[in-house]
Amino acid sequence: MSHSSEEDLRVHLLSALQALGVENIPSVEPILEPPADLKFGDATSSVALRLAKQLKKPPRKIADELAAKLAGWTTSVAGAGFINFDFGTSFAGGTIDQARSGDARFGASGFGQSVKFLVEHTSANPTGPLHIAHGRQAAIGDSLARILAHAGFTVGREFYVNDAGNQIDNLGKSILWRYLESKGVTFAPETRGLDEDRKPRVFLISQGPGPKLELEEKNAYRGDYIRDIAKRVNEPATVVSCARLGLEVLLPEIRKDLDQFRVTFDKWSSQAELEASGAVSELMETLKTKGHIQPKDGALWITSMAYGDTQDEVLVKSDGQFTYLAPDIAYHQEKFARGWQRLVDLWGPDHHAHILRMKTALKMLGLPHENFDVLIVQYCRLLKDGQEVKMGKRLASYVTLRELLEEVGVDATRWFFAMRKTDSPLDFDMTLAVKQSAENPVYYVQYAHARIASVLRKGRERGLYLGPFDASALGPEEILLVRHVRGLQRAVERAARDLDPSTICTYAHGLASAYQHYQTAGKNDPAKRILIDDERLRRARLATISAVKVALQNALGLVGVEAPDRMHRDEEE
RNA sequence: GUGCCCGUAGCUCAACUGGAUAGAGCGUUGGCCUCCGGAGCCAAAGGUUGCAGGUUCAACUCCUGCCGGGCAUACCA
Numbered sequence: 001m002s003h004s005s006e007e008d009l010r011v012h013l014l015s016a017l018q019a020l021g022v023e024n025i026p027s028v029e030p031i032l033e034p035p036a037d038l039k040f041g042d043a044t045s046s047v048a049l050r051l052a053k054q055l056k057k058p059p060r061k062i063a064d065e066l067a068a069k070l071a072g073w074t075t076s077v078a079g080a081g082f083i084n085f086d087f088g089t090s091f092a093g094g095t096i097d098q099a100r101s102g103d104a105r106f107g108a109s110g111f112g113q114s115v116k117f118l119v120e121h122t123s124a125n126p127t128g129p130l131h132i133a134h135g136r137q138a139a140i141g142d143s144l145a146r147i148l149a150h151a152g153f154t155v156g157r158e159f160y161v162n163d164a165g166n167q168i169d170n171l172g173k174s175i176l177w178r179y180l181e182s183k184g185v186t187f188a189p190e191t192r193g194l195d196e197d198r199k200p201r202v203f204l205i206s207q208g209p210g211p212k213l214e215l216e217e218k219n220a221y222r223g224d225y226i227r228d229i230a231k232r233v234n235e236p237a238t239v240v241s242c243a244r245l246g247l248e249v250l251l252p253e254i255r256k257d258l259d260q261f262r263v264t265f266d267k268w269s270s271q272a273e274l275e276a277s278g279a280v281s282e283l284m285e286t287l288k289t290k291g292h293i294q295p296k297d298g299a300l301w302i303t304s305m306a307y308g309d310t311q312d313e314v315l316v317k318s319d320g321q322f323t324y325l326a327p328d329i330a331y332h333q334e335k336f337a338r339g340w341q342r343l344v345d346l347w348g349p350d351h352h353a354h355i356l357r358m359k360t361a362l363k364m365l366g367l368p369h370e371n372f373d374v375l376i377v378q379y380c381r382l383l384k385d386g387q388e389v390k391m392g393k394r395l396a397s398y399v400t401l402r403e404l405l406e407e408v409g410v411d412a413t414r415w416f417f418a419m420r421k422t423d424s425p426l427d428f429d430m431t432l433a434v435k436q437s438a439e440n441p442v443y444y445v446q447y448a449h450a451r452i453a454s455v456l457r458k459g460r461e462r463g464l465y466l467g468p469f470d471a472s473a474l475g476p477e478e479i480l481l482v483r484h485v486r487g488l489q490r491a492v493e494r495a496a497r498d499l500d501p502s503t504i505c506t507y508a509h510g511l512a513s514a515y516q517h518y519q520t521a522g523k524n525d526p527a528k529r530i531l532i533d534d535e536r537l538r539r540a541r542l543a544t545i546s547a548v549k550v551a552l553q554n555a556l557g558l559v560g561v562e563a564p565d566r567m568h569r570d571e572e573e
Numbered sequence: 574g575u576g577c578c579c580g581u582a583g584c585u586c587a588a589c590u591g592g593a594u595a596g597a598g599c600g601u602u603g604g605c606c607u608c609c610g611g612a613g614c615c616a617a618a619g620g621u622u623g624c625a626g627g628u629u630c631a632a633c634u635c636c637u638g639c640c641g642g643g644c645a646u647a648c649c650a
Contacts, residue, residue, distance in 0.1 A: 036593060046592060052630055059630070079593040080631075125650070167650055219649090299648050310576055310646075317648040324650045352577070352645045376578085378644085420586075423578065425643080427585075440612090441598065447612050455609050487589090494589060506587065509597075520614040523606080531609050569612060 006032060006043060009073065009085060013045065016069040020062070022051060034490060038483040041076070041084035042091065048081040092482040093471025099485055099547035107488035107554050111496060112153030118335055119145045121346035122258070123160040126250045127171045128223055130257050132428065133348060135401040137377045139417035141346045142263040143501035143559045144375075150558060151496035156340065159265045160331060163247055164272040165324060166219075172243030174221040176213055178230035179237055180206060189217065211237070225250075257402050261410060262560045271327050274334070280322060283330040284315065292364050304360040313357055325354070329361045336367050344373045344499060346422070352376055375422045375499055383429040404430070411561045415442035418559040419505040441509060445556060446564055448512035451519060452549040453565035455530050459542060464531065466542050473540035477528070481518055481544055484511045485551040492558070501559055508555035515548050 013031050022028070028050045035044040048063035055062055059081025067075040067083055074086040099106045121141025124134045142157070149155040162168070177187065187204040195201050195218075202217040229249050233242060251268075258264070274280060287293045287302065294301050298318030302325075305312050315326040335343055347354070355374045362369035382399055404413055407430065419441065420426050459466055474482070491507035494500075522529035530541045553563040 033592090034589065036589085040593080044593090046631095049592075049630060082593065162650065165650060170649095297648075301648095314648045319648080321648085323648070328650090349644060351650090354645095356576080376644090378578095424586085443612050444598090447610080451610055451613085458609055490589070498590090502587095503589085506589095506597090509587095513597080516613060517615095519609075520605095520611095522609065523611095523614075524608095526608080529609060567610085567612070 005091075009043065009070075012070055012073065013047075013066070016066050017047065019069055020051075020055070020065060022054070028054075034487075035084060038480055038487075040078065040082075042087040042483060043085045045083045045085075046081070048083065052081075089471045089474045089479065092474050092479050093469070093543075095482050095486045096469075096471075096543050096547040099550040100543070103550060104554060104557070106550050107492050108150050109152050109489050109493050109496075111151045111493045112148060114152065114154050115342055116156070116340050117148050117153040117342045117344070118156040118158060118340040119148065119344050119346075120158045120160055120335075121145075122263070123162065123346075124254060125162045125167050126247055126254060127167050127221055128250065129225060130254055130401040132380050132382055132399055132401060132404060133377075135261065135404060135413065136380050136417045136426065137346045137348070138258055138261055138263045138401075139414045139560065140375070140377055140422050140501055142261075143414070143418045143504070144344070144346075144495075144499060146558045146560065147492060147495045147501055147504060150554075151492050153342075153496070156267065157265045158267045158269055158335075160328075161251070161268055161270045161272075162324070163251075163270050164275055164327070165322075168243050168247070169239065170215070170219040171221060171246045172239040172241075173213060173215045173219075174226050175229050175233065175242035175246050176237055176239055177204065177215050177220065178227050179233040179242065180211070180213060182227075182230060185210060187213075213239075257400075257405075260405060261401065262414070269331065271331070274327055274331055275322070279330045279334060280327045283326065283333060287315075287364065290364065302357075302361065302364075304357055304364070307360045307363055309356050309360040310353075325357065325361075329358065329365075332358060332362060332372065333365055333367065336362075341368075342371045342373075344375060346375045346377050349376050349378055373499060377422050378425045380417075380426045380428050383427055399430075411446070412440050412442050414560045415445075415505065416440070418501045421500060421502050441505075442561060443567070445508045445512040445552065446561070447567060448515045449549060449552045449556070449563045450565060450567045452515065452545050452552070455519070455545060456542065456549070457565075459531055459538075462531070464542075465535065465539060466546075467539070469539040469543040470536055471540070473536045474544065475537075477518055477521065478541060478544040481514055481548055484514045485547050487511075488551045488555060491555070495558075504555055504558050508552060508559075511548065511551055511555065515545070515552075519545075 010032055014025065017025055017028075017031070025031070028047050031047045032043050032045055035041050045066075048059045048066060051057075051062050052059045060077060063077040063081040063083050067077055074088060076084050076086075078084055102108075119141055121144075122130075122134055122138045124130055124137075130138070145155050145157045181187065186207045188207055190203050190205050191200045192203055193201050204213075204215045204217055204220065206213045229242075229246055232249070233245060284293070284300070292303050292306075293315070294303050294312070299314045300316040301312045302315050303312055313325055314323050315329075316322055332343065351374075355376075358374070359369045359372060362372055408416075416428060417426070456466065487507065488511075491503055495503035519530065526532075530538070530545060532538050532541070549563075556563045
């Protein structure tokens with residue numbers, strides 16, 4: 001019982017291996033692993049399987065020999081030759097203490113070694129309200145930042161504001177268009193030339209006297225919010241002044257939505273400011289000096305193909321304007337310059353092809369491109385009444401994040417977005433989420449937390465003692481639960497390593513399920529009730545479930561979901 | 574054409590980077606509330622992990638080749 005840590009076991013196991021005459025131990029690592037199933041024990045080793053060839057003995061025989069040399073440890077040999085270790089009740093008791101005293105920090109880890117890790121996400125064009133695809137990016141990006149921080153990284157969260165470029169010009173034109181309309185100016189469509197798809201380009205042209213405005217129809221923002229902003233336009237109205245007004249109105253709205261969604265940022269980086277600082281021009285000079293720029297057809301291209309990219313791309317258009325790529329490269333260069341050691345961006349699937357381009361550009365600049373990752377957050381299909389709702393910023397009808405939150409709530413929305421791997425498309429069935437909200441998986445986890453809170457509450461109401469406990473009173477059912485609790489740290493580390501918040505959802509659901517099973521067992525068997533008369537057992541059980549409560553609360557917190565102490569079902573009909 | 578991603582139960586997805594009997598939810602069928610919250614639990618049914626080879630003690634996982642699907646391949650951002 002004196003041996004309680006994995007480190008101790010590892011040391012013993014190593015000497016046991018040497019005693020068996022094993023050479024080159026690194027070749028059979030890992031010698032200790034988490035068990036495939038928690039009922040097997042606290043740790044497991046499959047070295048015997050890997051040593052069979054080297055030692056020319058059957059795995060089970062090797063396992064038996066190893067186990068015999070591990071005096072003081074509770075071992076069992078199972079399956080093809082696995083050695084399982086049971087660390088006993090005092091170890092479990094220690095985990096409970098850690099959970100209860102660690103509180104919000106429980107499950108944290110030194111995995112990240114304080115490496116400075118910057119998460120850039122959402123970065124929606126400030127040309128309209130956030131819609132569902134942005135919501136998914138925000139949910140995943142924010143959860144990822146929370147997870148990385150818990151895993152021991154020093155984390156920054158940044159929103160890149162695309163407040164320069166064509167789309168801002170189109171925003172200004174769209175507002176001016178609606179403003180002029182409200183002043184009685186009429187617009188007539190006019191067809192001119194062909195676009196890249198060989199379809200006619202249609203322009204809206206202002207008629208009659210007064211200021212002239214031409215707006216390509218497909219570039220027009222048409223939402224009602226444009227009309228609302230147009231009502232606030234002051235003279236003299238220009239495309240530039242309208243664009244500025246649009247940004248002044250829309251950015252705070254975006255911020256407000258994200259705030260309500262429990263998503264916060266440390267910095268809002270402005271593309272316009274970046275360009276004004278001269279960083280983009282400097283970047284162009286650097287690339288030219290290094291010989292990575294080539295003029296073609298009046299434009300300036302980055303010769304990324306020479307660095308293994310699949311194609312070159314334009315940085316400066318023939319009209320002298322930057323494409324989005326030039327400032328974006330400068331922005332990433334700046335992130336490293338500000339001291340961030342690892343970068344992760346969350347992008348929409350339409351940016352897929354640009355991952356390689358950005359990595360190549362960073363490589364050309366001599367920056368650590370291997371420390372730059374992009375998560376493609378796949379589109380989210382919104383279903384309503386069994387029909388797919390078409391989305392798109394330039395369509396008049398789409399569902400905004402705000403509308404979604406009003407109908408479904410923050411908790412369910414955040415969970416739903418985080419529960420799937422980022423790279424897989426997601427079907428969000430709104431009708432189901434609203435009408436049958438009780439079946440949403442997030443409630444299952446929250447319910448487990450509320451049930452624990454309820455039992456603890458009952459205990460207090462009856463004046464029962466909830467303090468220190470005797471770990472030796474922990475039974476197999478409690479030990480199993482505690483092993484689940486202890487798994488939080490590992491789940492956090494995995495999620496951080498894979499940059500995948502869904503790992504936490506899977507973990508939380510598993511823990512909730514284990515708890516529901518545990519508590520329900522007491523329904524059929526009074527000897528298994530938590531609030532049992534036997535004080536020694538009762539204290540140990542209350543301590544166990546309060547540790548489960550901490551783990552559930554922290555796991556939910558990592559994906560931005562609240563852990564309520566009470567839940568009330570809305571009666572239907 | 575090229576480059577990425579994906580084929581696992583009727584449906585939506587897991588499977589802790591190569592380990593033990595491939596697991597959950599929804600749906601279907603059958604049980605469980607005088608009792609710590611039934612938003613729950615238990616049980617049944619449902620699988621040749623797209624196909625064919627290969628690597629090895631061990632393959633959903635790695636390699637090769639097919640088949641099928643998705644996305645991307647603008648002087649837009």
